[in-house]
Structure formats: structure tokens, C-alpha cells
Amino acid sequence: MMRVNYYKELSADYSRPGLISEDMKRQLIELGEKIVSKKEATLPEINEDYTLEQIEKENKEWWPTHCEALRQGRGDILTDEYREDLVYFCQDGPYRGLEQQQEREQHWWALIAQPGVTMVWPIVMFYAEHTFFEWKCLDNETNETIAKGNVTWVRRGHRGGCYLKTEQLTFYRDVFAPENLLKLIKVA
Template sequence: MSSRKNYYLGLKADYSQPGLVPDTLKEKLIAEGIAYVAQKEATLPAIDDSYTLEVIEQENKDWWPTHCEALRQGRGDILTGEYREDLVYFCQDGPYSGLEQQQEREKHWWALIAQPGVTMVWPIVMFYGEHTFFEWKCVDDETHETIAKGNVTWVRRGHRGGCYLKTEQLTFYRDVFAPDSLLKLITT
């Protein structure tokens, strides 16, 4: 059996539990997330000698903390920008195709997991080429109960490609639809 490890070794920030990311780094990560979204090309780039799986994997490692911070801050503009126009999204009430089909449902998910008094954490994240797998959970800051959890695989062709396939299993324990007061907190 292999030994346990810190999945965040070598990454810019550790999102495995609350309170590990300094405030000074949070805004830098948001700015980087915006910059990464701006690099996405209209056509999915080829994996070749100039854009290798190793380069793509490193870009995905650089992107990961920006994604986590965007979710914690409810930055739906960044989160949507991470997807390709032809996204395929498999989840229990999908599949969804493109950016329109999942939009109504996903904004409720984002509002619930980014609500005040709840902190989203990602205890496990693994990278392999253009594949990123992670487990997440949302913890109530006061009661410490898990209000939602799941696991996700993104197929993301680095900054130039963005995410073109997402698979997700998610479970909400406390709420399924967000009230309007929480939906208004998500940046669109």
C-alpha cells in the first residue's frame, strides 16, 4: 500500500480545509483565473510536440487553486468561463451539452456551496495529463456538518483548451435549491 500524501504539495495554495489560504493570495488567484479563462482558444488545441500532456498537466495544476478560490467567492463568471462552448457534463440529472442546458441547475449548486457561513474544501485532487479528479465537501462553519459533497473529473486541455468534459456525483444533505437571497450573491 502506498503511503498517504498531501495532495497540495507543489501547488500554489492548499484548499483541503478551511483557513489555509492567506487573504493576500486570494485576489491574486482570482486575477490568475480571469487570465486563464482569457487564454481559451475557439478551437480545442491539439496535443502535439508544442503542446504536450506534460505542459497541459502543469497548466491544470496552476489552474486548480484559481478554480477553488472562484468557487469560494461565488465567481460564476470565472467558473462558466472555464468551460468550452461544447461542454459535455455528466451528472445524476444530466447529461447536459453546451453551456445553456446546465446553467439554471448549476447556479443553484454554486449558490448553496458558496453561501455565507459555509466553506467548501477539496481534500483530494489528482492530475494526469488533461484529467483532474477531485473530491469536495461543504462544511457549515458553525455546526461543522457536511451540507453537500461530491466527486468530479474534469477533462481540461490546459489554459488554451478549457474544460470540455465534466463528470460529477454530488449529494446535497441540507438544501437542493437555493433561495433568491443566495442566488443574488453569485457573480454572473
């Protein structure tokens, strides 16, 4: 069986802890803020001026910024990655728009970005406007997996953002974050 380095064409490797320098973390957050500011009010058409190849290239550029935003609990960036008319399918959903899943997702973000835990994405694949990934959160002390899942985003590049998200997630230790962890998540 052929082994694949899913990060070989990307600017940063989030497949395991400890691979991202402080300078790169800062750069990725700045880039993430710039990327979400490019989202247009209307979902852009796919055509000869905005091709699937361009969209896939933009999704590959975006991916490391998404990972760093999650690790840093930047719920403001994470929310801005979504379109206003987001459709989100998960075991608690379906959710439509940005408000239905907001409280629930804030708990998830707080748990996966809590101190002493590192989120990693060992697998990420891109095809046109589709991004599939598997993730897990590791306890830094025990190396225990505290949560894991797999996700598919349908994201129309920087100009469109994510309009469909499907997710299967499993939390092993906690499902709701305590108040002290919720306070660590930056919201818009």
C-alpha cells in the first residue's frame, strides 16, 4: 500500500503536534483573517474566470489557516469561513445558517482548543471545491485521543467560503465545555 504525505503541497503540516513555528502560526492567522475578508455576498459562479482548479488551489492555501484558527480558538475566523446560508449536517443537526449551530459549535471549539490538548489532522484531501479531512485531539500529557471525527467541506474558494459541511464527531471525555474553557474562545 502506498503511503501518502497529505501536506506535501501545503504551506504547513498539521498532521501531528509540534511542527508549526511561532512565526508560521502568526502568519497563518494573519492570512486567515485576509482570506475570510475576501468572501463575497453572493456565491460566485464557477466559470472560465473562476475555475474549479483555482478554487482547489485557494482551498489548499486556506487549509493551514483553518487548522491554526482551530488550535488558537479563533471562533471569529472559523465563523467567518462559513456562508450565511451554511447547511451543516452532523449527528446533532441538520443546522441551517450561522445561528442554529453556533452555541453547540462553541462548546466543540472550546473542548478541542483547550490548554493541554492538541488537535491534529492526519488526513486531508482536496478535489475542486471539496475538502475532506480526519481529525483528532490528543491530550498532551497522556497522548489519549479525547475527540475525533471526519468532515467534508464544500467551499467555493476564498470568494465563496463554505456553504455545506458534513461531520461525524465523537467526544470521549466531555461533550459540553465548562465555562472557563468557553471563555478562551474568541467570538465575533
